[in-house]
Amino acid sequence: MKYFFTRKLMLMKEVGCLRGPAGWLRNAGRMLELLTLQQTGKAEPAPIVLLDLPGDPYWEGLERFLKGEVTRRGLVDSDDGALYRITDDVAWPSGRS
Numbered sequence: 001m002k003y004f005f006t007r008k009l010m011l012m013k014e015v016g017c018l019r020g021p022a023g024w025l026r027n028a029g030r031m032l033e034l035l036t037l038q039q040t041g042k043a044e045p046a047p048i049v050l051l052d053l054p055g056d057p058y059w060e061g062l063e064r065f066l067k068g069e070v071t072r073r074g075l076v077d078s079d080d081g082a083l084y085r086i087t088d089d090v091a092w093p094s095g096r097s
Contacts, residue, residue, distance in 0.1 A: 063081075
């Protein structure tokens with residue numbers, strides 16, 4: 001694809017769930033961009049799961065920043081936290097397929 005934005009938009013269009021493993025900064029950047037696509041209505045809603053390693057709160061640190069700085073300053077709505085889920089459990093929640 002010619003534009004990286006188009007690639008991300010098509011990713012959001014074609015998947016049923018997005019999983020963000022803890023790790024490199026690029027993963028955080030990608031997840032923020034995918035969240036922005038959902039937040040702005042440019043992509044259909046899909047579950048976004050940010051997967052921490054047990055005992056390693058990688059995504060929780062990003063969430064503290066988002067809530068403590070970005071939301072506090074009114075740059076995003078406090079309800080936007082509902083767009084993603086942070087967990088260290090790889091098992092799919094019971095009752096869902």
